[in-house]
Amino acid sequence: MADSQDYEVLEEIGRGSFGAVRRVVQRSTGTVMVRKEIKYGHMNVKERQQLIAECRILAQLRHEHIVRFHSWDFDERGQVLYLYMEYCSRGDLQALIAKYRQEHKYMPEQTVWAVLAQLLEALYRCHYGEDAVPLQTVYDRMSPPGKHGGIVIHRDLKPGNVFLTGETSSSSSSPSSAPPPLLSIGTVKLGDFGLAKALGSSHQFATTYVGTPYYMSPEVLRDQPYSPLSDVWSLGCVVYEMCTLRPPFPARNYGELQHRIQQGNYAPLPDYYSQGLAQIIASMLKTDLKQRASTFELLQDIQVRTSRKALQLERFERNLLDYESELRSIEQLLERQALESERQGQQRVQRPTDSAYRRFTRPEYHWRERQR
Numbered sequence: 001m002a003d004s005q006d007y008e009v010l011e012e013i014g015r016g017s018f019g020a021v022r023r024v025v026q027r028s029t030g031t032v033m034v035r036k037e038i039k040y041g042h043m044n045v046k047e048r049q050q051l052i053a054e055c056r057i058l059a060q061l062r063h064e065h066i067v068r069f070h071s072w073d074f075d076e077r078g079q080v081l082y083l084y085m086e087y088c089s090r091g092d093l094q095a096l097i098a099k100y101r102q103e104h105k106y107m108p109e110q111t112v113w114a115v116l117a118q119l120l121e122a123l124y125r126c127h128y129g130e131d132a133v134p135l136q137t138v139y140d141r142m143s144p145p146g147k148h149g150g151i152v153i154h155r156d157l158k159p160g161n162v163f164l165t166g167e168t169s170s171s172s173s174s175p176s177s178a179p180p181p182l183l184s185i186g187t188v189k190l191g192d193f194g195l196a197k198a199l200g201s202s203h204q205f206a207t208t209y210v211g212t213p214y215y216m217s218p219e220v221l222r223d224q225p226y227s228p229l230s231d232v233w234s235l236g237c238v239v240y241e242m243c244t245l246r247p248p249f250p251a252r253n254y255g256e257l258q259h260r261i262q263q264g265n266y267a268p269l270p271d272y273y274s275q276g277l278a279q280i281i282a283s284m285l286k287t288d289l290k291q292r293a294s295t296f297e298l299l300q301d302i303q304v305r306t307s308r309k310a311l312q313l314e315r316f317e318r319n320l321l322d323y324e325s326e327l328r329s330i331e332q333l334l335e336r337q338a339l340e341s342e343r344q345g346q347q348r349v350q351r352p353t354d355s356a357y358r359r360f361t362r363p364e365y366h367w368r369e370r371q372r
């Protein structure tokens with residue numbers, strides 16, 4: 001649990017359905033984080049216990065592409081639960097999609113693949129309780145996941161819960177015709193697990209759904225228990241929206257939305273995008289659960305493997321560049337120190353000369369010299 005005295009509360013950055021989200025600084029470490037407020041006054045004891053149990057699970061969910069959950073704290077008087085999480089400085093995918101829509105531009109295909117690859121790694125970690133192994137070559141095939149004790153289902157995967165953070169790779173040094181680096185939008189992190197439901201191995205499925213209708217899977221709409229494949233459906237909707245800048249099943253009301261999702265028919269992707277991308281989206285948007293691809297199967301796709309490998313190499317290159325610039329600044333520091341000690345050395349050599357000169361010009365010196 002966190003000590004709220006250790007946090008300096010900064011500005012509000014937004015509001016969700018549960019309450020305000022604020023930027024905070026942890027005084028003891030100087031780390032900038034976000035603090036999410038959840039009002040728990042209306043919850044019964046069981047629901048509160050469930051919430052804390054989920055916090056405990058989220059605190060253990062550590063992955064490069066999952067927003068890090070740091071700790072939690074209560075304000076008993078205000079009946080507010082505070083969740084302290086990693087701050088993602090580059091906004092979310094919803095805002096990025098809105099930007100492309102405003103500029104009437106398509107998101108570059110390789111950016112779409114890069115986002116998909118990173119989200120698949122995050123979901124694989126949640127669904128199988130282990131990390132997808134890094135690839136040596138794009139031809140590497142992953143071995144099937146082992147036995148695992150816990151499944152975490154996100155349950156609310158949507159563009160607004162996909163965050164962007166970290167330094168971006170600059171494209172300024174590359175020629176204008178070159179495609180943008182994969183990390184030009186930053187590193188992708190899956191967040192807002194506030195509604196995620198952690199399932200023990202004994203319960204295969206959970207039954208209550210809390211989600212955003214546009215991205216809701218057909219089985220959940222039919223009030224059926226949901227599984228990790230419900231997250232895959234939502235991921236398919238998110239990737240589709242990155243390409244068309246609209247959700248796949250737009251509707252004016254709940255009834256229409258329900259009908260469209262059950263039918264599973266959506267408008268084709270613009271010609272700008274490849275067949276491969278259209279096919280992988282189709283494999284996620286299968287209304288029949290038995291036909292829908294799992295995160296394990298999706299990670300076998302050659303384009304996904306190529307993106308994962310390209311991201312690995314881009315990160316490696318960026319680390320090398322960081323290392324090189326660190327070496328350069330050490331070199332400059334050493335050069336400055338060498339110059340300084342050379343200057344001091346010269347002064348030391350000059351000082352006796354100066355004092356000798358002063359002695360030499362003193363009248364008694366001349367007198368003594370003359371006595372010799």
Ligand SMILES: Nc1ncnc2c1ncn2[C@@H]1O[C@H](COP(=O)(O)OP(=O)(O)OP(=O)(O)O)[C@@H](O)[C@H]1O
Binds near residue numbers: 013067085091161191
């Ligand atoms: N970890 C984070 N880093 C940076 N910004 C964040 C983070 N978490 C949330 N935000 C921002 O805070 C705002 C509110 O987020 P929040 O997730 O509470 O609500 P929401 O996703 O907009 O709605 P809902 O509660 O229905 O999911 C959004 O603008 C979101 O981008």
